[in-house]
Amino acid sequence: MSAVAHAQVHPVTAVAWTSNSTTCPKDFTLISITEDGANANFTRSFAMKSGYYLCYSKAMSGGMVVADIQLITDKDAIPHGYCFIAEHLEPKATVSKKKRVCVRVVPVASVDTAVLDIKLTAKSKMMLQHYTYVGDVHGYVLWCKKGHFASPTPKAKPRSVSLDMRRLSLESPSSPQPLRPSNHLQGPHGKLSHRRYSLHVKDTVDKPADSSIQGITALEGVPFSLHPKFEIQPNSTTPQLTTQLNNIRIKSLQDIENEYSYTFAVEEFAAKRTRPTVSTPSSAQ
Numbered sequence: 001m002s003a004v005a006h007a008q009v010h011p012v013t014a015v016a017w018t019s020n021s022t023t024c025p026k027d028f029t030l031i032s033i034t035e036d037g038a039n040a041n042f043t044r045s046f047a048m049k050s051g052y053y054l055c056y057s058k059a060m061s062g063g064m065v066v067a068d069i070q071l072i073t074d075k076d077a078i079p080h081g082y083c084f085i086a087e088h089l090e091p092k093a094t095v096s097k098k099k100r101v102c103v104r105v106v107p108v109a110s111v112d113t114a115v116l117d118i119k120l121t122a123k124s125k126m127m128l129q130h131y132t133y134v135g136d137v138h139g140y141v142l143w144c145k146k147g148h149f150a151s152p153t154p155k156a157k158p159r160s161v162s163l164d165m166r167r168l169s170l171e172s173p174s175s176p177q178p179l180r181p182s183n184h185l186q187g188p189h190g191k192l193s194h195r196r197y198s199l200h201v202k203d204t205v206d207k208p209a210d211s212s213i214q215g216i217t218a219l220e221g222v223p224f225s226l227h228p229k230f231e232i233q234p235n236s237t238t239p240q241l242t243t244q245l246n247n248i249r250i251k252s253l254q255d256i257e258n259e260y261s262y263t264f265a266v267e268e269f270a271a272k273r274t275r276p277t278v279s280t281p282s283s284a285q
Helices: 003-008 163-167 194-206 239-246 253-259 265-272
Strands: 014-018 028-031 053-057 064-073 086-088 099-107 113-121 132-137 140-148
Touching: 014 028, 014 064, 014 099, 028 113, 053 113, 064 132, 064 140, 099 132
Parallel strands: 014 086
Antiparallel strands: 014 053, 028 053, 064 099, 064 113, 113 140, 132 140
16 A cells, blocks of 8 residues: 555544444444445344444544454453443343454554454355454444555644734844933932932943833832932931941951850760669669
8 A cells, every 4th residue: 555545545533333324423434335336234032123334433533543453252351452342222121242343552652553443244155355354243244454554644733823923023123212311310309319320320230221021010100219218318427427437336357256166065065974773673683
């Protein structure tokens, strides 16, 4: 089979029993006629008016494929890795358990060959080319076709783009916006303190030249000012600040060692202390 044919063939993803087209699940194909023209209605006995049909699906939404199909009797143990096919029947309908159809379902990415088609024949002497004989089940012959298949190409999910992201373009950057006038911070007498002047100059240098999102901060437009009690006029010192400056005493290294000296004498005495022993009555005798 050519590579083009591989791409057009889809594997079987599920097999099930169903009573009729009404109970047949969505995306399943019901096998109503055999390859030799007979009715593919499985019945338990001649007196039964309704039976059940075999159906299969090729929907790849579940990510699983049927790798193999087997027929076992009610006395055989189900093979490892296999499971009985599902039953989508009417409330009073049942499937015969003398021979049961079981399948091996595996992830689609774990195999490159799987069951590609399922067919039924009413006459055991009829042979189907390119199909594998599975077995006889309730007067019908089950056939399956295995081969290579092309794994479905994963589709990328569409993502919603916000309006702000659509406005951003890497190919045609927006022209730089003119600088906005900064807030002039003046003191009570129209003069800037040295600290506020330094912060004002640094803020002007660090601010980007454009008005993009990167240049906007949480403090944009908020003026900076000190509390009046911390204002220091040039060539003047408050009495309280002068008192605090005079009370500052710079300690030397020896002063710090003397203040925080600790000899660990208590720990040393505890380590040398011997543990008392308790005498028992037997040792006293």
